[in-house]
Amino acid sequence: MKSLLKNLIDAFEDRTGLIGQMKQAALHKVPPGAKWLYVFGSATLFAFFLQVFTGIILATTYVPSSGQAYDSLNFITNEAAFGHVVRGLHYFGASAMIILIGLHTIRVFLTGSYKYPREVNWLTGALLMPLVLGMAFTGQLLRWDQNGVWGVMVAAEQAGRTPFIGKYVAHFILAGDTVGGATLTRFYALHVFIIPGLIFLLIGLHLYLVLRNGISEPPRSGHPVNPLTYRAEYHEMLEREGRPFWPDAAWRDVVFGFAMIVVVFALAWFVGPPALGNPPNPSLLHAVPRPDWYFLWYFALFALMPPSLESLAILSIPVVLGILFLCLPFINNKGERSPLRRPWAVAFVLATLIMIGTLWHLGVKSPWSPDFSAKPLPAEVVRVTSGPAYEGAILFHQKGCEYCHNIDGYGGHRGPNLSYVADFMTEREMKLRIMNGRGNMPAFAAILKPQELADLLAFLETRHRNAGLMAKPVVTQQDPR
Numbered sequence: 001m002k003s004l005l006k007n008l009i010d011a012f013e014d015r016t017g018l019i020g021q022m023k024q025a026a027l028h029k030v031p032p033g034a035k036w037l038y039v040f041g042s043a044t045l046f047a048f049f050l051q052v053f054t055g056i057i058l059a060t061t062y063v064p065s066s067g068q069a070y071d072s073l074n075f076i077t078n079e080a081a082f083g084h085v086v087r088g089l090h091y092f093g094a095s096a097m098i099i100l101i102g103l104h105t106i107r108v109f110l111t112g113s114y115k116y117p118r119e120v121n122w123l124t125g126a127l128l129m130p131l132v133l134g135m136a137f138t139g140q141l142l143r144w145d146q147n148g149v150w151g152v153m154v155a156a157e158q159a160g161r162t163p164f165i166g167k168y169v170a171h172f173i174l175a176g177d178t179v180g181g182a183t184l185t186r187f188y189a190l191h192v193f194i195i196p197g198l199i200f201l202l203i204g205l206h207l208y209l210v211l212r213n214g215i216s217e218p219p220r221s222g223h224p225v226n227p228l229t230y231r232a233e234y235h236e237m238l239e240r241e242g243r244p245f246w247p248d249a250a251w252r253d254v255v256f257g258f259a260m261i262v263v264v265f266a267l268a269w270f271v272g273p274p275a276l277g278n279p280p281n282p283s284l285l286h287a288v289p290r291p292d293w294y295f296l297w298y299f300a301l302f303a304l305m306p307p308s309l310e311s312l313a314i315l316s317i318p319v320v321l322g323i324l325f326l327c328l329p330f331i332n333n334k335g336e337r338s339p340l341r342r343p344w345a346v347a348f349v350l351a352t353l354i355m356i357g358t359l360w361h362l363g364v365k366s367p368w369s370p371d372f373s374a375k376p377l378p379a380e381v382v383r384v385t386s387g388p389a390y391e392g393a394i395l396f397h398q399k400g401c402e403y404c405h406n407i408d409g410y411g412g413h414r415g416p417n418l419s420y421v422a423d424f425m426t427e428r429e430m431k432l433r434i435m436n437g438r439g440n441m442p443a444f445a446a447i448l449k450p451q452e453l454a455d456l457l458a459f460l461e462t463r464h465r466n467a468g469l470m471a472k473p474v475v476t477q478q479d480p481r
């Protein structure tokens, strides 16, 4: 029996040579001292496999059509066996992948591992970065809830403001003039076929190059890279003190990758996927959405920028930075690798992290974004318990006014605080503003029924500075106009 199996394996090996290849890859010598800092690349790969696995499971149930996407996700989240966990795994797996690819990039940058002979390693990795972000961006739309749809709509709208090419870029992103079924189909194709295909290809190339050029040895200050002598020195060092990749170095990759998956699983199980927002609501097209966390800082950046700058910046900043990022090893591929001798590199990483962190913090608080999690106004704020003003208070939440307007501490801050609106606006002024909108205030004329508008106005009319102290409803002065 045993010899039969062995014969089979031998025959297979004779025809394919695959086992020998794998052995060779597993046992190839790597520099000693490549310790825990070197685990982020393999962990990114583990996270990617997790995404492929959970993504395929989601794709067996998700319906990529504008009429059914939201419902199918609702079904996955609330009814399908383990659907909740699978969505959670896919969501936190995406976050993990973005964090890990970021850490891996920082490590490679700081240790100068992109220098000769690993310039093309860097290039393939640097191309993977926007693809991973592209997965995150397209995935957000597939949720087909308010946030997802608006995120893409705002991105397209802003890209559309770029001079000359903006219109075409926006049209390409949306597969039309506005977000609709065609956009969903396009994003679905990008998310499940095109981008993953490219990622597979580039990862293959990336890994091939890692094997071909070897893992970079930990940098030592005072030992600059000289392209003329580097390879010979590297091989001599490997002969002298190299260790087999498996198990001497690889056990750390396995332990870290496994720990990462345990953390993602725990988050998926105990925290769960992000709640689905409401289905897309066409009455709030002007609202600014809150994107997933990894894009939040970028949105904050544009929210803080003067609008005149914005149109040029939104596409050109990432394009210019992206080109610099890709070209880095071709600008400088020799010299010192140690971060101790490259203070500017360390400073650059720190400055970038601080900038992103600050913007992110601003983005989290983002007064410029509607607050979609606003809860209905509580009784002590509404103060009346029946009648038109009471109905109006309910509508204030239901119709989304509260996303943008704050009343006594409840609601968003995108629009003016309406706690005391009746003190500075007449009913007629309010009515005109609500019907016609202005600036970032959407027009509600087509959305509100006359009765609803009357109730809303009745509620807003109760919002006086002193109203809370008075026992009786306030009688307001008649508008003379």
Ligand code: HEC
Binding pocket: 284, 286, 287, 288, 370, 396, 399, 400, 401, 402, 403, 404, 405, 414, 415, 416, 418, 421, 425, 430, 433, 434, 438, 439, 440, 441, 442, 444, 456
């Ligand atoms: C997408 C965010 C948003 C939503 C949703 C929204 N508003 Fe506004 N609203 C604004 C902004 C921004 C302004 C300021 C517009 C301007 O004058 O430039 C505003 C202004 C107003 C004003 C005038 C206040 C003032 O100080 O100028 C009133 C009244 C008002 N909104 C009521 C409502 C009501 C009622 C609803 C729900 C039916 C609503 N808004 C929904 C953003 C919003």
